[in-house]
Amino acid sequence: MGSSEFDPQSALRRAVDRRSVLKYGAASAGALGASRLARASAQDASPAASPADGPSDFGTGSLEISGDVTIQYWQYELAAKTQLVEELIPEFHEVNPGITVEHVNFPYDDFRQQVAAAVQAGEGPDVLNVYYGWIPAYVQQQFLVPLPQDIFSADVIREAYFPMVQAAEVEGEYYALPTAVRTLALFYNRDILEAAGVEPPSNWEELVEVAKATVQKEGDNFEVVGFTWDVGGQGHNWWREALNRQNGQIPYTDDRRELLWTEPECIEAFNYATSFIMEHGVTQAGFQTDGATAFAAGKAALHIDGSYRLGSLAIDAPDLNFGVVPLPEHKEKASFASFWANGITRNAAEGDKLIAASKWIDFLSSAEVQRRWTAAIGELPARQALANDPALLENEKLVAFIESLPYSYATFFVNESTLRQAVIDAFDQVVLNGVDAETAVAEAEAQVQEELDEYFAQFD
Amino acid sequence: MSLSLQRRRWLWGYAFIAIPLFFFLFVRIGPTIYAFWMSLHQWDPIALDRPFIGLENFRSMADDETFWKSLRNTWIYVGVGVPAGLIISLLIALGLQRMIRFTGFYRVLYFLPYITSLVAVGWVWRWMYMPNGLFNDILGWVGLGPYKWLGSPDMAIYSIIATTVWHGLGFQVVIFLAGLESIPEDYLAAASVDGASGWQKFRDIVVPQLNPTLVFLIVTGVISNLQVFTQIRAMSSGGTGGPLDSTISIVLYVYQEAFQSLPSKMGYASAMTVVLFLMILAITIFQLKVLQRDTE
Numbered sequence: 001m002g003s004s005e006f007d008p009q010s011a012l013r014r015a016v017d018r019r020s021v022l023k024y025g026a027a028s029a030g031a032l033g034a035s036r037l038a039r040a041s042a043q044d045a046s047p048a049a050s051p052a053d054g055p056s057d058f059g060t061g062s063l064e065i066s067g068d069v070t071i072q073y074w075q076y077e078l079a080a081k082t083q084l085v086e087e088l089i090p091e092f093h094e095v096n097p098g099i100t101v102e103h104v105n106f107p108y109d110d111f112r113q114q115v116a117a118a119v120q121a122g123e124g125p126d127v128l129n130v131y132y133g134w135i136p137a138y139v140q141q142q143f144l145v146p147l148p149q150d151i152f153s154a155d156v157i158r159e160a161y162f163p164m165v166q167a168a169e170v171e172g173e174y175y176a177l178p179t180a181v182r183t184l185a186l187f188y189n190r191d192i193l194e195a196a197g198v199e200p201p202s203n204w205e206e207l208v209e210v211a212k213a214t215v216q217k218e219g220d221n222f223e224v225v226g227f228t229w230d231v232g233g234q235g236h237n238w239w240r241e242a243l244n245r246q247n248g249q250i251p252y253t254d255d256r257r258e259l260l261w262t263e264p265e266c267i268e269a270f271n272y273a274t275s276f277i278m279e280h281g282v283t284q285a286g287f288q289t290d291g292a293t294a295f296a297a298g299k300a301a302l303h304i305d306g307s308y309r310l311g312s313l314a315i316d317a318p319d320l321n322f323g324v325v326p327l328p329e330h331k332e333k334a335s336f337a338s339f340w341a342n343g344i345t346r347n348a349a350e351g352d353k354l355i356a357a358s359k360w361i362d363f364l365s366s367a368e369v370q371r372r373w374t375a376a377i378g379e380l381p382a383r384q385a386l387a388n389d390p391a392l393l394e395n396e397k398l399v400a401f402i403e404s405l406p407y408s409y410a411t412f413f414v415n416e417s418t419l420r421q422a423v424i425d426a427f428d429q430v431v432l433n434g435v436d437a438e439t440a441v442a443e444a445e446a447q448v449q450e451e452l453d454e455y456f457a458q459f460d
Numbered sequence: 461m462s463l464s465l466q467r468r469r470w471l472w473g474y475a476f477i478a479i480p481l482f483f484f485l486f487v488r489i490g491p492t493i494y495a496f497w498m499s500l501h502q503w504d505p506i507a508l509d510r511p512f513i514g515l516e517n518f519r520s521m522a523d524d525e526t527f528w529k530s531l532r533n534t535w536i537y538v539g540v541g542v543p544a545g546l547i548i549s550l551l552i553a554l555g556l557q558r559m560i561r562f563t564g565f566y567r568v569l570y571f572l573p574y575i576t577s578l579v580a581v582g583w584v585w586r587w588m589y590m591p592n593g594l595f596n597d598i599l600g601w602v603g604l605g606p607y608k609w610l611g612s613p614d615m616a617i618y619s620i621i622a623t624t625v626w627h628g629l630g631f632q633v634v635i636f637l638a639g640l641e642s643i644p645e646d647y648l649a650a651a652s653v654d655g656a657s658g659w660q661k662f663r664d665i666v667v668p669q670l671n672p673t674l675v676f677l678i679v680t681g682v683i684s685n686l687q688v689f690t691q692i693r694a695m696s697s698g699g700t701g702g703p704l705d706s707t708i709s710i711v712l713y714v715y716q717e718a719f720q721s722l723p724s725k726m727g728y729a730s731a732m733t734v735v736l737f738l739m740i741l742a743i744t745i746f747q748l749k750v751l752q753r754d755t756e
Binding site for chain 1: 504505506507508586587590591592596600605606608610611612613697698700703704705716719720721722723724
């Protein structure tokens with residue numbers, strides 16, 4: 001365990017704090033408290049997490065359930081992920097014989113419908129693997145309950161995990177914990193760059209230069225774009241969390257309640273992004289339908305994408321000769337991050353189910369499982385202490401993503417789809433309709449701000 | 461207790477329609493009524509309470525720019541797509557009717573797109589519409605373009621209509637052929653004897669005789685264009701409604717608000733489906749009353 005890791009002993013001492021009594025009702029807090037106190041006295045002299053407890057960093061090994069319990073764990077279908085979880089469940093069961101984890105999968109495209117349909121029918125998951133951007137909405141709907149603070153202390157999470165994980169925090173409480181995270185970096189086509197005699201770019205100016213040097217046109221038609229234009233893909237994230245911050249402006253206030261998109265630095269960053277089309281003419285929208293397809297087809301020199309793209313490129317374009325570098329920086333370094341995280345739903349809000357769910361989440365986010373997860377799935381560890389793992393750094397294509405972890409930020413979405421659409425529309429207004437950036441961005445900001453105001457009104 | 465013959469027949473009749481009736485009540489009509497009910501609520505399937513808000517959902521449509529855009533677009537799909545499809549398929553049917561050889565082959569050729577999955581069709585056309593795709597390549601040879609097609613807020617909707625027309629052509633051609641075959645030869649022969657020109661025969665005999673066929677194709681064409689969804693979703697990146705919502709239809713917007721938005725605005729989406737339902741109902745009644753008339 002790293003120095004910043006959690007001390008389970010102190011959690012045990014905080015067992016019956018008033019907060020949890022209020023939150024989960026007297027019965028559940030009593031159950032949690034009693035079992036903890038029993039263990040606490042027995043364990044005072046011994047090291048907290050014995051190996052027999054299995055992977056656990058939040059000390060849930062000491063919590064006991066009163067009888068056998070079954071919890072449903074839902075996650076979307078991705079072969080690598082479902083396979084690993086299938087392997088992990090028996091290991092978890094071995095150290096927690098009283099807990100049965102039912103693993104339910106469904107296609108990603110149906111995610112929200114499936115969850116909604118199940119919940120409306122009075123069923124659904126106890127532990128849900130959820131895209132972090134949907135957490136605020138699920139919190140508003142009181143579908144996710146806070147992770148028990150006496151186990152998953154917010155301070156500990158803030159310290160042990162990379163800063164992006166704070167996007168899973170709403171009004172001071174964590175609602176989900178990731179096993180792994182993803183960041184954005186710049187993919188470059190080695191062959192195209194070599195043919196043009198240029199090196200991968202590391203700052204804004206170089207990005208323009210390399211894109212200009214590598215673009216290939218025949219008349220008005222592009223043969224190869226210097227840099228992919230994919231606002232609907234990662235482009236909107238790139239502007240929001242990377243370009244703005246790189247230009248010295250965090251795009252919202254510290255409490256995340258107010259957008260600062262119309263600050264001059266953000267407008268400047270926006271204009272920098274559109275200059276690739278409007279000024280330099282090195283790219284176009286819809287080329288090869290989308291950026292990832294263009295890059296996989298070897299028809300794009302530079303492309304911004306997430307670490308998960310490595311996996312699909314290995315399958316779709318095994319012969320593509322490419323490398324990955326961190327996003328070109330400007331005044332500062334910054335990148336966008338995203339993650340899937342495990343949260344507890346209101347189905348498991350109390351009693352044995354809450355304990356079982358907590359144990360399962362503790363297990364899934366333990367350092368040991370994170371290490372295996374990274375190896376098997378190619379996502380990056382969420383815990384800071386694991387980022388320097390030499391085994392991880394062996395994969396040269398992963399290095400750029402790992403390097404970006406400390407300065408990668410996840411957007412706090414109140415409604416992911418409308419925010420995304422608002423930013424896409426702002427770019428389209430400028431690029432297609434010749435509207436000036438201030439007007440287009442102000443319109444998007446007003447639209448999203450209205451939703452933020454509505455959302456935060458519930459806490460005031 | 462013995463039943464009279466009359467009553468027994470009556471019972472048997474109801475027994476036979478019981479299952480279809482059940483199906484219609486619970487699978488078709490039930491959900492429709494339920495949607496009316498949902499449209500009066502702030503309905504989110506995951507939320508704990510779904511407050512009754514009266515006509516608020518309908519009122520908020522008035523200020524919703526995207527709703528108006530989707531409404532306008534839907535009428536473009538109908539107003540441009542239906543006539544274009546009818547004219548082109550009638551021309552093809554007239555041509556095919558005159559063919560002597562390989563008629564079967566040509567009919568199969570025109571019918572093939574119709575049995576192809578609309579998602580696959582959408583994706584193939586999306587590739588042809590790409591900035592560096594087939595259409596721009598061909599137009600480039602004669603010095604035209606390049607055009608943005610699906611990437612342009614002005615052209616995108618017509619690009620999708622072209623795909624829809626192409627996809628539905630085979631069905632309409634076959635129906636027209638059946639209609640043409642059923643026009644008695646005598647009428648045309650008599651007109652020829654009277655010295656009618658080809659155009660006169662077409663205008664005064666063929667078109668009136670095709671009236672039932674036309675009504676059928678217009679009604680089905682209007683309904684399917686009012687419900688257009690799949691091709692828009694397949695042909696725009698990320699399943700959005702095209703650049704600046706220039707291709708979004710009512711049904712796509714309903715889908716986005718109900719299933720893609722989180723938190724889900726299912727009540728609002730239901731309200732929009734109610735509006736769509738009333739539109740389709742009104743148009744269909746109008747078409748059946750006005751267009752359907754007996755030919756002499």
